[in-house]
Amino acid sequence: MEDNISFNHQADIVNSALRFINAWFKQSKSITAELNDFFILPGNKIIGKEAIVGRLKGIFGKFDEYVGGRYDIIDVNFELLTDGKGMGFVEGVAGYRAVVQKQSKIVSGPFKLYFALQNGVWKIVNIEFPGFI
Numbered sequence: 821m822e823d824n825i826s827f828n829h830q831a832d833i834v835n836s837a838l839r840f841i842n843a844w845f846k847q848s849k850s851i852t853a854e855l856n857d858f859f860i861l862p863g864n865k866i867i868g869k870e871a872i873v874g875r876l877k878g879i880f881g882k883f884d885e886y887v888g889g890r891y892d893i894i895d896v897n898f899e900l901l902t903d904g905k906g907m908g909f910v911e912g913v914a915g916y917r918a919v920v921q922k923q924s925k926i927v928s929g930p931f932k933l934y935f936a937l938q939n940g941v942w943k944i945v946n947i948e949f950p951g952f953i
Contacts (some may be wrong), residue, residue, distance in 0.1 A: 832941075832942045841931075859872055882920065887924070915929070
């Protein structure tokens with residue numbers, strides 16, 4: 821039975837990561853559904869979701885579109901804590917062409933999406949993704 825619980829959590833984390841990545845490639849507003857209400861940055865700095873959404877809008881606004889998005893998930897890990905909480909991550913590599921006025925540049929590199937489990941739902945609490953500054 822434990823394996824079933826673990827598998828469901830892993831599947832939930834991966835599915836959330838896939839929705840985030842695909843929304844990124846489409847520059848879709850639906851990307852915000854995968855984000856937690858606050859982000860935990862290095863040094864235990866906490867910022868609100870609105871700040872991250874503002875950064876995403878700024879990044880997406882620089883390019884007309886992203887094309888040729890590809891990714892490979894290399895590792896998924898999570899740890900269940902007490903009180904129904906947990907922490908986890910999905911990491912891999914991603915790449916795409918960012919196009920502006922018919923000129924494109926390749927953006928690629930490693931990614932790592934950090935997750936927290938709260939109220940039975942895994943949400944992204946930090947982003948390391950090619951092009952996310």
